[in-house]
Amino acid sequence: EGQWVLMATGRSPTNIAVIKYWGKRDEALILPVNDSISVTLDPDHLSATTTVAVSPSFPSDRMWLNGKEISLSGGRFQNCLREIRKRARDVEDEKKGISIKKEDWDKLHVHIASYNNFPTAAGLASSAAGFACLVFTLGKLMNVKEDYGELSSIARQGSGSACRSIYGGFVKWCMGKNNDGSDSIAVQLADEAHWNDLVIIIAVVSSKQKETSSTSGMRDSVETSPLLQYRAQTIVPNRVLKMEEAIKSRNFESFARLTCADSNQFHAVCMDTSPPIFYMNDTSHRIISLVEKWNQSEGTLQIAYTFDAGPNAVLIAPNRKNATLLLQKLLYCFPPQHNDLSSYMVGDKSILSD
Ligand code: PMV
Numbered sequence: 001e002g003q004w005v006l007m008a009t010g011r012s013p014t015n016i017a018v019i020k021y022w023g024k025r026d027e028a029l030i031l032p033v034n035d036s037i038s039v040t041l042d043p044d045h046l047s048a049t050t051t052v053a054v055s056p057s058f059p060s061d062r063m064w065l066n067g068k069e070i071s072l073s074g075g076r077f078q079n080c081l082r083e084i085r086k087r088a089r090d091v092e093d094e095k096k097g098i099s100i101k102k103e104d105w106d107k108l109h110v111h112i113a114s115y116n117n118f119p120t121a122a123g124l125a126s127s128a129a130g131f132a133c134l135v136f137t138l139g140k141l142m143n144v145k146e147d148y149g150e151l152s153s154i155a156r157q158g159s160g161s162a163c164r165s166i167y168g169g170f171v172k173w174c175m176g177k178n179n180d181g182s183d184s185i186a187v188q189l190a191d192e193a194h195w196n197d198l199v200i201i202i203a204v205v206s207s208k209q210k211e212t213s214s215t216s217g218m219r220d221s222v223e224t225s226p227l228l229q230y231r232a233q234t235i236v237p238n239r240v241l242k243m244e245e246a247i248k249s250r251n252f253e254s255f256a257r258l259t260c261a262d263s264n265q266f267h268a269v270c271m272d273t274s275p276p277i278f279y280m281n282d283t284s285h286r287i288i289s290l291v292e293k294w295n296q297s298e299g300t301l302q303i304a305y306t307f308d309a310g311p312n313a314v315l316i317a318p319n320r321k322n323a324t325l326l327l328q329k330l331l332y333c334f335p336p337q338h339n340d341l342s343s344y345m346v347g348d349k350s351i352l353s354d
Contacts, residue, residue: 003055003057004055004096004097005054005057006054006055006100006141007054007141008051008052008137008140009049009050010049010050010133010136010137011043011049011133012043012048012129012132013043013045013165014040014126014128014165015038015041015129015164015171016038016308017036017037017164018037018039018255018259018304018316019035019038019239019258019259020036020266021034021036021173022034022221022269023221023228023232024219024222025222027219028075029157029180030157030159030181031176031181032173032175032184033228034240035175035236035240036240037171037172037173037244038161038173039170039200040164040168040170040171041200044117045117046116046202047116047118047133048115048116048117048126049114049117049133050112050113051112051137052111052112052113052134053110053111053112053113054100054108055108055109056108058108058110058111059109060109061081061109061112062109062110062111062112063111063113063114064111064113065115065116065130066114072112076157077134077158079154079158080131080154080157080158081110081138084139084142084144084154087139087142087146088102088142088143089142089143090102091143112138114130114134116129116130124202124204124312127158127161127162128165130162131155131158131159131165132155132163132164133165135162139151148167148188152164152166152185152186153182153184156185156186157181161173163184166186167187167188168188168191168192169188169192169194170189171186171188171189172187172240172244173185174187189247190247195247197320198317199316199323200314200317201315201316201326202312202314203312203313203315205284205311205312206283206310206311206312212277213309214309217273217309220273220277221269221272221273221277224272225273226272227265227269228269228273231265231269235265242258243259252304256295256301257301259304259305259306259316260301260306262306263305263306267279267307279307279309279310279311280307281311283311283334284312284313286333287305287313288305288313290330291303291305291326294329302317302318303315303316303322303326304316
């Protein structure tokens with residue numbers, strides 16, 4: 001009966017939605033009002049790394065985020081822990097002489113340590129990577145055998161967008177029809193190798209934390225925005241089909257057009273909310289103008305842009321040539337000494353140092 005510790009470690013990148021999730025039809029289960037589609041980033045850049053440990057000497061479940069202890073008492077953590085524990089199986093580690101029976105997991109406590117390899121304060125979506133990683137790594141520790149679809153529906157209960165970070169590449173979160181959320185899962189549309197010419201650049205416009213959390217913003221939009229209803233019922237179903245087709249055929253023109261339109265409509269819904277929500281700022285608007293002018297002068301789309309619940313721009317180039325040109329334009333419009341924008345290269349660091 002020596003004191004033992006058993007550990008598992010995992011890493012999950014964040015994802016960027018190109019068709020946005022905005023609005024819940026069930027807040028407790030986190031069921032969305034529309035399907036969404038995202039691209040998962042390369043794990044070397046914006047990702048969470050989580051180690052989970054279990055030991056009979058731990059008197060309670062505890063968690064540290066970037067080295068600081070955080071509370072696990074929130075419903076979202078509790079839902080993820082409960083759903084994984086429910087599916088836990090026997091674990092045998094002969095080398096260490098550890099044997100955990102299925103029914104033992106209810107009595108054992110876990111310690112969780114998670115790190116983001118990007119500044120959490122930068123206002124970049126970190127809950128998607130964090131909850132996907134937590135669910136995946138707990139599942140590994142507890143020998144959970146469920147498929148990725150099932151794991152995605154557990155991650156969804158931590159943070160909606162987290163369900164899409166269970167897979168790499170292009171991912172669709174199907175809203176589902178059931179009231180219990182059993183069919184509200186993520187599926188992979190194409191793996192990370194499918195369209196690897198794309199270069200994603202994140203321009204950090206502000207490192208301040210966002211003023212309106214996505215949870216309260218979505219609630220207000222669902223309650224007050226007539227545009228949200230129209231978007232969810234009439235616009236998004238069509239857009240999702242077109243986006244799937246664009247991804248399948250690697251059609252950048254169509255992909256970029258849909259991505260920009262959907263970002264703009266999401267922010268229009270925010271503006272249509274009472275009281276209105278402003279996530280983008282003047283710098284965000286200047287970046288949109290820069291891209292729109294360039295796209296118009298070429299007659300074809302050179303860059304796609306998308307903005308989440310904050311002012312930072314996610315810019316997607318079809319190739320390295322356009323990514324390089326974009327960085328030149330950004331540096332020209334926002335000289336580094338102004339200090340209000342620094343480019344953050346994801347997917348191909350070398351372009352920055354060229
Ligand atoms: O998963 P949440 O609650 O952080 O919401 C994410 C919402 C957006 O990032 C704005 C859109 C999306 O689909 O990721």
